[in-house]
Amino acid sequence: MIPERWLNAALTLGLLAVPLWALWADEPFTITLATKVAILALAGVGLNIALGIGGLVSLGHAAFFGVGGYAMGILAHHAQTFQPMIWGLEGTKSMPIIWLTALVSSGLAALAIGALTLRTSGVYFIMITLAFGQMFYYFAISWPAYGGEDGLSIYVRNGFPGLNTLDPIQFFAIAFTALMLALFLHARLKASPFGLALNAARQSPDRVETVGLSPFRLRLLAFVISGAITGLAGALFADLNRFVSPTMFSWQLSGELIVFLLIGGVARLYGPVVGAAVFIFLEHHLGDISEFWQIGLGVLLLLIVLFARGGLIGLVAGEKR
Amino acid sequence: MSLILLIEQVLNGLQFGVTLFLMAAGLTLVFGVMGLINLAHGSLFMVGAFAAAAVAGATGSFVLALGAALAAAAAAGALVEVLVIRRLYARDHLDQVLATFALILIFSEGTRWVFGSFPLYLNIPAALSGPISLPGGIEYSTYRLFLIGVGIAVAIGLGLLITRSRLGIQIRAGESDREMIAALGIDISRLYTIVFALGAALAGLAGALVGAIQSVQVGMGEPVLILAFVVIVIGGIGSIKGALVGAVLVGLTDTLGKLLLPGMFALFMPASSAATVGSALASMAIYILMAAVLIWRPTGLFGVRA
Numbered sequence: 001m002i003p004e005r006w007l008n009a010a011l012t013l014g015l016l017a018v019p020l021w022a023l024w025a026d027e028p029f030t031i032t033l034a035t036k037v038a039i040l041a042l043a044g045v046g047l048n049i050a051l052g053i054g055g056l057v058s059l060g061h062a063a064f065f066g067v068g069g070y071a072m073g074i075l076a077h078h079a080q081t082f083q084p085m086i087w088g089l090e091g092t093k094s095m096p097i098i099w100l101t102a103l104v105s106s107g108l109a110a111l112a113i114g115a116l117t118l119r120t121s122g123v124y125f126i127m128i129t130l131a132f133g134q135m136f137y138y139f140a141i142s143w144p145a146y147g148g149e150d151g152l153s154i155y156v157r158n159g160f161p162g163l164n165t166l167d168p169i170q171f172f173a174i175a176f177t178a179l180m181l182a183l184f185l186h187a188r189l190k191a192s193p194f195g196l197a198l199n200a201a202r203q204s205p206d207r208v209e210t211v212g213l214s215p216f217r218l219r220l221l222a223f224v225i226s227g228a229i230t231g232l233a234g235a236l237f238a239d240l241n242r243f244v245s246p247t248m249f250s251w252q253l254s255g256e257l258i259v260f261l262l263i264g265g266v267a268r269l270y271g272p273v274v275g276a277a278v279f280i281f282l283e284h285h286l287g288d289i290s291e292f293w294q295i296g297l298g299v300l301l302l303l304i305v306l307f308a309r310g311g312l313i314g315l316v317a318g319e320k321r
Numbered sequence: 322m323s324l325i326l327l328i329e330q331v332l333n334g335l336q337f338g339v340t341l342f343l344m345a346a347g348l349t350l351v352f353g354v355m356g357l358i359n360l361a362h363g364s365l366f367m368v369g370a371f372a373a374a375a376v377a378g379a380t381g382s383f384v385l386a387l388g389a390a391l392a393a394a395a396a397a398g399a400l401v402e403v404l405v406i407r408r409l410y411a412r413d414h415l416d417q418v419l420a421t422f423a424l425i426l427i428f429s430e431g432t433r434w435v436f437g438s439f440p441l442y443l444n445i446p447a448a449l450s451g452p453i454s455l456p457g458g459i460e461y462s463t464y465r466l467f468l469i470g471v472g473i474a475v476a477i478g479l480g481l482l483i484t485r486s487r488l489g490i491q492i493r494a495g496e497s498d499r500e501m502i503a504a505l506g507i508d509i510s511r512l513y514t515i516v517f518a519l520g521a522a523l524a525g526l527a528g529a530l531v532g533a534i535q536s537v538q539v540g541m542g543e544p545v546l547i548l549a550f551v552v553i554v555i556g557g558i559g560s561i562k563g564a565l566v567g568a569v570l571v572g573l574t575d576t577l578g579k580l581l582l583p584g585m586f587a588l589f590m591p592a593s594s595a596a597t598v599g600s601a602l603a604s605m606a607i608y609i610l611m612a613a614v615l616i617w618r619p620t621g622l623f624g625v626r627a
Contacts, residue, residue, distance in 0.1 A: 057415045116612050119619050123358045123414055123558065127550040128615065134547050135608035142604040144597060251547065255360075255422045262419050292434050298426030305420040306408055 004317040008270045012180075015273065019172050031168040032240070033284060037277045038175040039236045044260040044272025045182040046229030051258070052267035053190055054222040055202030059126050059254050060113065060133030064227035066140065066249035067109045068102035068234025073152040073244035075101060080155055095160040095174070098235055106231020107224050109136075114223035118216055130251060137249035151245025158239055165239075175236055179273070182229050187269055189225070198222050230257075262304060265311025274312050325459050330580045331573065336465045338572025339472020343527035344549035345556070345564040346479055347520025353559030354495045354516050355410050360421040361401065362524055362549070363542025364428035369394040369525025370532035370541060371432055374441040383446035387529050394525020395518040397428075402517040407510060425543070433539045440536035443529070468530055475523065476565050483561060492516060496559065551607055555614045557624025566622060571607050578606035 015038065022030035043065055050056040075098050078084065078091025085091060092098065117128045141149050157165045165171050189195045201208045201215040208215050238244045247253075260275030268274075282300075286293035308315055348362050372393035377386035401424060409417045445464045452460040483489040491512055494502040503509045528542065535541070552571050556563025583599030590598065602609075614622065 051415075057418060059418065116615060119615065123352065124554060124620070126358060126414060126418060127554050128611070130547055131551045131554065131608055131611055134544075135605050138604040139601055142601045251543065255418075255425075258415075258419060259422065262415075266415065292430045294426045295430040295434070298423040298430070301423035301426070302405060302420055305416050305423065306405075309416075 002316055004268070004270075004313065007313065007317050011270050011273055015176065015277070019169060023169050028168045031172050033280055035168065035172040035175050035240055036237075037273075037280050038172065038179045039233050039240060040257075040260065040280070041273040041276040042175070042179045042182050042236065043230045043233035044257055044264075044276055045179065045186055046226045046231075046233060047257045048226075048261055048267070048272050049186055049189065049229065050219075050223050050226035051261060052271070053186075053195055053202070054198050054219055054226075056118075056219060056223060056226075057126050057258070058129045058223070058226075059251070059258065060129030060131070061227070061230050061257050062249050062251060062253040063113065063133045063136040064106040064110055064230040065234035065237070065253060065257075066136055066244075066246070067106040068231030069238035069244040069248040070140070070146065070234075071102040071105045071231070072098045072158070072235040072238045073154065074146055076154045076158055077146065077152050093156070093158045095158045095165070095239070098158055098239075099232055102231045102235035103228045106234065107228035109231070110224045110227025111220070114220045114227070118219050118223065130254065133249065133251055133254055137246055137251070140246040140249055147245070149246060151243060151247075154238075154242045154244075157242055171240070175240075178232065178236065182232075183269060183273075185229075190269075194218070194221070259301060261311075262301065263311055265313035268311065268313045268317075271311060271313060278312065325457070327580070328457070328459055329461060330576050332461055332465065332469070334573035334576035335569065336468045336472075336572070337576060338569040339469055339476070340527050340531050341545070341548055341552050341571060342472055342565050342568035343475060343523045343530075344545055345552040345568050346475075346561055347523045348546075348549055349553045349556070349559055349561060349564045350492070350516055351520045352553070354492055355513055357406065357410060358414055358417050358421070359406070359520075360418060360546065361424035361428065362520070363544075363546030364425050365394045365398055365521040365524040366528035366531075366542040366545055367428065367432060367539065368397045369528030370443070370537045371436060371441065371528075372525070373529035373532055374443040374537045375436075377443050378441070383444075383449075383533075386443065387526065390525045390529030391522045394528070395522040397525075398521020399514055399518040401521075402514050406517060407513065410513070429539050436539075438539065440538035443532040443537055445533045464533065471526075471530065475526070479523075479561060488515070548607070551611050553621070555611055555621055557621030560621070560623040563621055563623030570610065574606050574610050575603075578603040582606070 015034065019031040019034040022028070022034070043061070046064070047058065047061050050058055074085070075091045076093055079093045080091070083091075113129065113132045117125055117132065120128060146152055157171070159165055160174060163170045163174070165174070190199070197208060197213050198218045201213070201218050205215040208218070234248060238248070256279065260272045260279060262275065263278050264271030264274035279297075282293065282297055286296050304311060344362065344366060347365075348359060351357055351359055351362075369390035373386040373390040376389035377383060380386075405420060405424065409420055449464045449467050451463060453463040453466060455461055483492060491502065491507055494507075495509065495512060499509060527545070531545070548571060552567040553564055554567075555570060556565070556567030579600070582603045583596045586595035586599040586602075618624070
């Protein structure tokens with residue numbers, strides 16, 4: 001068994017080495033795939049704060065991913081058409097402003113959804129988060145101002161001061177940095193008094209309440225942080241594709257985010273990183289062999305759920321202490 | 322707006338509601354008895370629709386097609402229960418979500434493999450096609466009226482099954498105390514397989530019936546599944562009565578919301594933006610209804626357990 005800390009370091013280096021190799025070998029598409037892994041892993045890290053530490057099985061995190069994506073899409077759309085938004089505000093193509101908007105708007109969405117859904121628990125919570133995710137999906141489809149069902153295309157990737165974001169490796173560096181910061185935040189949160197209380201609220205809400213803490217408020221805060229990080233990933237994902245559409249809100253995406261966590265290992269720091277990498281690898285390579293590759297993915301998932309409950313990290317690093 | 326249009330839309334809402342009930346009844350039964358959340362219920366809906374379309378295409382008989390849908394969905398349900406689902410009863414909800422999500426992938430891609438990506442079509446039988454004249458001079462689709470009739474019949478049948486039959490007694494006993502009923506000599510794993518297959522058959526029936534008014538294609542089950550979730554959240558998980566009330570509420574809210582909301586906003590907004598806001602809000606109406614019920618009664622209208 002390899003200690004999880006070493007494994008995490010190896011994974012970090014691996015995620016860096018692949019695009020650097022691709023840069024050397026002049027394979028820009030591989031860099032794009034690695035960027036996709038980093039961004040989807042970031043979305044998974046967001047979910048992992050709610051699901052892994054807090055035990056909140058949210059099947060509606062695509063809502064926050066989509067809100068982040070549309071925050072980018074709407075700002076960049078107004079900037080590229082030179083139309084002011086409401087109250088005379090101008091759109092922008094600047095990534096830092098877009099990220100801040102994505103974090104705040106998806107955090108607010110998580111506050112609203114969390115305030116309603118966290119009144120329930122267990123299977124109700126799963127179904128209701130799923131339903132609220134669908135609500136955003138149908139709203140995005142039926143609201144024609146920003147493309148409706150067709151989505152919005154952004155012609156040029158947004159800019160970051162001092163970097164050329166059109167260069168694949170530089171955009172990868174942005175996504176990778178965001179992922180590392182989120183992983184650092186996750187690790188710090190988990191060890192903080194807040195994280196410990198949240199973990200306790202997952203294991204025994206009654207005891208947490210007895211010592212004078214409110215499980216509802218702990219969970220709500222975790223849900224907001226979680227949604228905001230997933231929203232940031234949505235903004236980056238939209239920038240990667242230079243396109244936003246209602247499919248970012250689709251419930252399959254919420255399911256896939258949970259799948260990342262499961263493949264890697266639920267509540268493991270690097271679980272979503274491993275999960276996203278395996279998922280993209282399978283999609284790319286099995287997808288070449290057969291267009292029905294998702295049957296293989298389904299069987300793999302079943303096997304992991306039924307027989308390897310710690311995920312892939314659990315297989316390598318052993319049971320959690 | 323004419324009264325006739327309103328009545329037609331109420332009937333459409335009822336028809337939508339009873340099809341949702343067929344889905345929701347199976348889900349709520351499976352959750353109530355086994356404590357399992359089953360995302361793959363939508364796949365059983367799809368299996369029913371595809372079986373019906375295939376058999377109707379081969380034989381031309383709608384009755385045979387319905388029978389095939391029931392049989393195929395029940396068989397698929399029983400098979401899945403024995404192979405996968407029964408290993409999940411003791412697991413937490415996260416494992417159940419993931420395993421049934423995996424089943425969706427397998428069912429969807431497997432169906433695409435067998436039938437291809439193009440939608441199939443299931444024709445309404447000649448006897449039920451065309452309009453029927455209702456009292457008051459309303460012309461309404463015979464087939465949709467037939468759907469309402471089937472839904473009501475199934476609701477009554479299911480109610481009798483649960484309250485009057487031996488199986489129903491075992492199901493209700495299983496809901497309240499599964500150790501006790503096993504101790505009384507009931508084969509609990511056989512009971513679970515039967516309940517799961519029964520829910521699957523209802524979903525398959527719903528798929529076949531709906532398949533005749535929309536196209537039969539991969540992925541048709543999941544939107545219905547999510548609406549069925551909304552239904553049982555509103556009605557209260559585990560309650561058949563709740564599923565019926567919730568389904569009719571959701572069906573009517575959706576249909577009437579699309580009909581009335583744009584007009585209501587036109588009273589105080591310019592017509593063009595009223596249509597936009599109204600239709601966007603109408604697409605969210607059932608979720609707003611769910612949120613409202615949730616604030617008022619977090620365990621649903623007829624729910625007992627959280």
